[in-house]
Amino acid sequence: MSNLLELEDIRKSFPSPAGGRIDILNGISLSLLPGEVVAIIGKSGSGKSTLLSIAALLSFPESGKVYYSGRDTSSLKEKEVAALRSRIGFVFQSSQLLADFSALENTAMPLMIQGKSKEEAFSEARKFLSMVGLEKREMHRSAELSGGEKQRVAIARALAGNPVVVFADEPTGSLDEKNAASTEEILLSAVNETGHPMLLVTHNMAFAEKADRVLELREGRLNALGC
Ligand SMILES: Nc1ncnc2c1ncn2[C@@H]1O[C@H](COP(=O)(O)OP(=O)(O)OP(=O)(O)O)[C@@H](O)[C@H]1O
Numbered sequence: 388m389s390n391l392l393e394l395e396d397i398r399k400s401f402p403s404p405a406g407g408r409i410d411i412l413n414g415i416s417l418s419l420l421p422g423e424v425v426a427i428i429g430k431s432g433s434g435k436s437t438l439l440s441i442a443a444l445l446s447f448p449e450s451g452k453v454y455y456s457g458r459d460t461s462s463l464k465e466k467e468v469a470a471l472r473s474r475i476g477f478v479f480q481s482s483q484l485l486a487d488f489s490a491l492e493n494t495a496m497p498l499m500i501q502g503k504s505k506e507e508a509f510s511e512a513r514k515f516l517s518m519v520g521l522e523k524r525e526m527h528r529s530a531e532l533s534g535g536e537k538q539r540v541a542i543a544r545a546l547a548g549n550p551v552v553v554f555a556d557e558p559t560g561s562l563d564e565k566n567a568a569s570t571e572e573i574l575l576s577a578v579n580e581t582g583h584p585m586l587l588v589t590h591n592m593a594f595a596e597k598a599d600r601v602l603e604l605r606e607g608r609l610n611a612l613g614c
Pocket residue numbers: 401402411429430431432433434435436437438
């Protein structure tokens with residue numbers, strides 16, 4: 388089975404306000420298989436969001452390679468990268484929905500970016516809103532949704548674009564415990580149902596343990612938990 392996503396010796400540092408640079412990622416390698424859910428844990432500031440943003444092609448490493456389905460993304464043309472980005476689902480800690488748009492319009496957005504007609508995109512988006520239990524909220528604008536509902540729309544939006552990979556960066560970090568637990572269940576069951584692989588960052592060990600593998604980011608390196 389070929390790896391859908393492969394990171395090879397990723398390195399990243401940032402300038403330090405005191406001068407010099409701080410190494411954040413010191414040679415990260417990781418493979419994600421089709422349908423696999425991998426959780427990454429690590430202390431605040433260890434570089435989890437930096438790693439996810441590089442893997443999702445939202446930022447670039449200083450060195451190292453990101454491969455999607457065996458293709459080195461650094462050799463892709465801008466147009467090819469844009470097409471690949473439209474097939475990457477991202478759920479952030481705060482939902483980042485478009486405020487003036489309805490739950491349905493937000494969910495349909497990736498489909499319309501992919502060139503589907505409005506009708507087709509809406510019909511497809513409705514399936515995903517119903518998967519996250521929000522079929523009765525489709526006309527609500529973002530401001531008219533609760534925190535948990537917003538995250539559920541963000542999950543529906545991430546899955547609607549038929550993503551190659553789903554990235555979730557502390558997707559329930561902004562929710563209270565009860566809401567977080569139910570949103571975690573919804574995310575995991577939706578990802579299982581659609582069969583998309585997911586790279587998940589969480590502080591919540593109980594959530595991480597539901598993944599196929601748990602990796603810890605420490606001192607710029609990624610290791611199996613406990614190593
Ligand atoms: N654009 C930037 N410029 C300078 N330093 C940065 C930048 N982005 C991140 N950093 C630094 O890189 C380190 C890792 O940040 P990152 O956001 O990846 O951590 P994290 O593991 O996601 O933390 P948290 O659990 O708090 O979300 C931090 O020390 C941060 O200050």
